[in-house]
Amino acid sequence: MNQAIIRLTRELNDLQKSNDLSIAVACRDADIRNVRAIILGPPETPYEFGFFEFSLKFGRDYPAKAPNVTALTTNCGRSRFNPNIYAQGKVCLSILGTWRGERGEEWSSAQGLESILISIQSLMSSNPYENEPGFENASHDHDKENMKNYVLKIRHETLRIAVISKLEDFLGINPDGTLQPEVAPRTGSYENGDESLMEPEGAPFEPFKDLCKRRFMWMPFEHSGNAMEGRFMYQELKKRLEFVRERLNAETANWAKEGKVAVQNESGVAANLQRQFEQTVEHYKKETSVTVDVELVDENPFLWRVTYFGRPMTNLDGGLFNIELAFSPRFPDEQPRATFLTPLYHHGITTDGVPCYFPAKTDEGRSHIDAIVSLIEDENPPYDPRCQVHQEAAKLFWGTPEQKKEYNRKLRRSVQRSMDM
Structure with missing residues (x-):
């Protein structure tokens, strides 16, 4: 049993420290052999954008x-x-012993948590119909039509169940579009500086709630001119997507109100953010390689206003961009949410101003700012379809030389407009 726990602890730590954007794992401290994992649907598949959760129970x-x-x-x-992957939860994989595989595909002690999750992820292909036994090389017209319909159904249900329903559940949205009563803002007592905004005892284990919310805000649901037409219920799904986003924005705005209560009650999070703000201001005063100003909005340490000045001799030269960084009273368990108040045409920023970035230190406000600056200044980022949150801009940026020129023209125009705002 000790060997199992030592091995699992190492594997969990390695995965939690990795840069893999499509897999995350978690467990309760007192129950390390019961692991929860989430796999984000791979790009260019009908599973794209979906949040698929799994339970893994490791024996002694x-x-x-x-x-x-x-x-x-x-x-x-x-x-x-x-x-x-069956409706009742069974996962058929040869390495798990739940499916007969070829010789050498069975489980061995050399495999582990990561190899299991990667194997499951590989099932989420662009044409999952071929995973059905006997249809690996389907060629008849009837089979091709079945393949097409199968993919269409998965794409629709991924959006409905693995994205919208999951976010609605996290945000307390009922099926009829009303809000559950318990979604009322959690103010907490903050008695003696003790945060009481944590989930109540006995609450369901939801380790990926914040991750799903943040990733949802990056999702570019703009296919087919954003009309979302189809034979299914896409118009209804569009309304639900819009309401989920509206509730996420309301939740972010409420953080500032909760933060003021935390300040009045001298909470530890408030004191930490105030100290981090002061240290961040001093850091950028001394930093000569980048020009950034940071101030509090209404003297609230839970709401930072960041002003970035474009670096000379770059496409951002002369630009002036205001970015709002909202912190949760449950920081760093809930990560801050950044929004560009000044529009910037960029492949790593959504059309409504949410940057897709990854801080080196998730518990430091300055690290979030540094990561946002690195995002917009990096002129040669590696290609990663999971980070293409602005589809039009991404297509131009990684397109032909002429398309890249068009991208730069649009970027420069947004920089020039920022000077007039």
């Missing part, structure tokens, strides 16, 4: 034996997203 004999894996994103056992 791990790694000699594979864990028991159960799919949790099943619409209460009503939806099957893949021929190898």
